[in-house]
Amino acid sequence: MITTTTTAAAPRARLRRQLSRPVQAGAVLVVWVALWPLVRGRDTLALSPADLTPLHRWLNDLNDTIGANRNSNPIFLYVINEIRAVVGAFATFVQSLLSQPSFGRPVPVLGWLGVVAVVAYVSWVFANWRVALLAAAGFVFFGLQGLWQESMDTLALTLAAVAISLLLGIPLGIWAGLSDRFNRLVTPVLDFMQTMPTFVYLAPLTLLFLIGPASAVIATLIYAMPPAIRLTAHGIRSVPPTPIEATESLGATRWQTLTGVLLPMSKRTIVLGVNQTIMAALSMVTIAALIDAPGLGKTVVKALQTLDVGTAFNAGLAIVVMAIVLDRVTTAAGARVDQAGRPSRFRLPLKVLLGVLAVVCCYLSYTYVWAAEFPGEGSAGSALARGADAVTTWAQDDLSTATQAVKNAVTLLLVDPLQALLTESPWWLVGAAAIALASLLGSMRAAATTTVCIGLLVGTGLWQDSMTTLAMTIVATLMVMVLGIVFGVWIGRNRHVDRIIRPVLDAGQTMPPFVYLVPFLALFSATRFTAIVAAVVFAAPVAIKIIADGVRGVSPTTVEAATAAGSNTWQMITKVQLPMARQSLTLAANQGLIYVLSMVVVGGLVGAGALGYDVVAGFSQGELYGKGLAAGVAIVLLGIMLDRIARAAAQRSAAKTRPR
Template identity: 50%
Template sequence: MTTATAPPAVDSVEPDAVPPPARGRRGIPRWVWVLVVLAGWVAVWSVSKGTHTLFLSGTDQTDFHARLSDRVSSYSSNPVTEVIADFINAIVDFLRELIAIPTPPRPAPAVGWLGVVAIATWIGYAIANWRIALLVAGSFLSFGLFGYWEDSMDLLIVTSVSVAFAVVIGFPLAVWIAISPRAGRWITLGLDLLQTMPTFVYLMFVFVLFGIGAPTAVVCTLAYALPPIVRISGFGIRDVSPATIEATNSLGQTTPQRLLKVQIPMARRTIIVGLNQTILAALSMAIVASYINGPGLGKPVLAALTENDFGAGLVPGLLIVVMGIMLDRTTTAASERSERVSRGGGEDPRRRRLVLGVLLVPVAVAVWYSRYAIDAAKFPETSWARSVADTANSWMESFTSAVDTAAGTFSDAISYGLLNPMQSLLAESPWWLSFAALLLLAVVIGGRRAVVPAVLCLTGLYLLDLWHDAMIVLNMTLVATLLVMVLALVLGVWMGRSRTVDLVIRPVLDAGQTIPAFVYLIPVLALFGPTRFTAIVAAVVYAAPAAIKLVADGIRGVPDVVIEAGRSTGSTTWQEITKVQLPMARGSLVLATNQGLLYVLSMVVIGGLVGAGALGYDVIYGLAHSDYAGKGLAAGLSIVLLGIMIDRVMRAAADRAGAGELQRQPRTGGRWWR
């Protein structure tokens, strides 16, 4: 019989006898491999630049482009699109005759401006509070006082119809991608296609299928406004705490019960952000809709731009901003109130219903009076708009003269320090060198998951016969996205950590996102001239607000318990931001980068109008000349492929970094392609 020997006590073990923890060999950092690829690229470029770049001038096209032009011209309206167009026309015409345009023999709409203002104010109070009711009333009155009542109502109708369709179509898709990763991959691919393809490109197809007018405006607006609500709402539903999901599973809830009772209510804030982004995206299509005779405020803006009258374009442009702020604040306040009521807060429901019922009496009186009194049916004419326009023109002349030197210095610094060297490397390299180098960079940065998208997108760019132009756009896109994310991190963190800062900056962001790019292109052109930098500035102004809001939302969403735990350990503000808030908001940062990139790409065509050339010019030229429609389509598809490639590489890199952050386990022979 053997006797078991007790293990020695811990205190009796020699310190030197305790083996050190195993450490795996650390692999070479990714940034080193990036430098290696760039060094090799530059070395080969230095002896081969200017050869096999596949350069194609703006008026040249290949046989492939000619065949595409023939195919585009072969499409025409069909019974399905005619039914859809008639349905949209019926809705829009009914609403326009109700609140916007005269209905003969009446010289005014069925409900005059006084009745519309009264109804809108009552709705603002019913779904939110008195402050929102006053905001709604002031916004509607401004539409009339500046002489744009009919155009404003037209834009509100087109936007409301488009957003309604976007919600009906988009929210089920958001739920689907939240519960099914496989469906999410395919749906996200379609969203990338919609969001990155320039609106002028699918405007060509929509015009062929639906003709001109309201149906084309609604369909184009819907296509552009759909992705934000699907992406952002899907992210919010999917990002609900796994611990909460496990708790609901342990109670035996079904998937529909979990969605309706847990995930969707907990993602309410993010869903509202998605709805707001959809509304603002729809409003930003006002000018594009005016190109195909779509009703709304885009028409006076476009007319002013053709006359190079900044002030005349500014007034309706600012009214678009006012409408965007009104809709944004109303939806946000309505969401906050419903959440507060669901938790048992807010005022007494019976008293509120009584107040709403009493307020219906003056609303009904206002509607009745607006049908029988011409002064309450049609807004009286004023000179406010012209006065503001003249003041704006005078101020703009003074401003451009004062900052002309500083603006030129900044433009030169970015152009010569960043844009020109990168463009020389990307566009003046032989196409096969750029292809190989970009593929290697995609693999180094994103790992194996980035290989297939990079290969497919780069191959597609080559086959579309616009490689040189695509490299120029890639260069501008990378620079603009970098500037967008710098602004997003600085301002987003600031807003997320301070409610006061958020209240001050958010209206500015709403203005930047909703004011038509064509309006602020006039002063930007005056400052920088028709150059690539002008296009980059326009893209940054348009893309930064969405990215900043998403970063701020992610920072604000970090639990207070986690923040307090960090502060209790003596963390500084910088450590709290970099070690706690930004890592925990990683999902929002990735989404902000994704949205910033896609918004930048959506401005490529407008960049082509202000001297950027390349793919943007190709799209515009193809839209204006039917013989070159194929080249315009190829340019639009090239923009889409660029967006998908960069997006997939960034997503793969973020997932790779997140996995490494979670695991933190020793690795042997860490390879850069994992």
């Protein structure tokens, strides 16, 4: 009898332990909401847009001091200025090949015909003829849009940043793959670099390297280098031990083992790292338009600032086309690494013949104006811009009732109440609630990190703007998780749906953040809701894919057992698949938070306000530089706090689902 009672009590005790933390977290929220009317408006640390704190003034003075001593201070004179000069010279050299006059000629070194021929040839050599046709068509499209030079500037800065990123990143990745100590050392640094939203890189880099192409390339390579390091290290560490042991038993040196075994067997993963580096670089180069980087990003930024949807759409479409072309070329190159078939005997002669043809096209584009300047440039771009403007006018006139209803519903029911709770509560109450939630949902280490971040957020002098950004981030993340669960479960349970929707998700992940703002600017005009919706669409693909993989990873035996027990579809999803995929849900929330925070900040360009606006204003108004730099620090603190809480929750979830 005692044994039976103990056996029956064990599941109840385990259930109480599992429910205790969510219940306690809910209790914290209830207490917070109950206290809010009593303390509303006290200790809110409000700061008007024109006000500056002593920290902001000190940062302004620091900027002025650095500017005055840039050419006399030894650190700047012999280190920072030299780095800027070398990187700037390399970026200018790459630009000069594509879009600048050379040797006094009124034509570039490579005109449109030479660029298209080289791109098509390289795509065919490293990928296949289908990708080569896609690449050639994509680059011709840039000229038809009237954006040839802007596209070449973007491509030049991307290639310059990628070249330096791979030159540094692959050797560091090899080192991390061979050395456990260096891998442990570099992993937190890479985590930090990838956690920070892209905006954050810009302000401190302008402090050191000024604005312009050099700063844009440096910011881009810092953002784009982590994937190359991570995936190179992962590829080397994933090589099976058997071929390594066989090589070493034959007396091979470490260098021979590296070049003869490790690198060849990890080639596919390294190529994937190159792909991710290129996509990250293209994304960052467009955002670097805020620090005067030339190219398509500058066209989009100017159009967004003037609410010119047609021009923004035309340039945004060019960015999408470039992203698709670069992604398809590198993806096809990576897939081709695994092909073990014998190459065709006609391939080498054809490669030589097409190579000669590409050289001839380059010569023609260097010699003749008709092959250098795109004929009929802008014919398609004007039509696209007019069409986008017409669609925008139609949407704002005929769909305004529906769009305003959606915007008002989300704003009144979700954004406004949460923003009021965060911005009108005393800072100490918000901090106490955040620390308590971090300890309950995550861990004590996450609570300690949250405590530090809260204290530093107060120190930035931008508490209210930080809370406004946090409110938009939370609302957007909730919407991302709803979409992630609905579509993730659908894709995870149906292979046919997966084949249809996954290419759309892949395409969505290739587009730089700026592009998402354009269609929603047309639908909802410049408001914070525009930034929220754009953030949801930007972050949803990664969350959907993670949840779909988690649902598909549920053991077939478990699914069959539930089916045999008479579970219907709803019971199967809610009682079996989602609970078993709990770790994937937590990981999706983590990644969704980071993507949303990055995009909500970019939304400062279209009326989102808060920290995003502070950063943008800091670039354009010298007296607000210190405030913009402090806003960048606040964004980092929010990202670290949310990331650490979500990571700790994911680890706790994994520990619960791990078999004992």
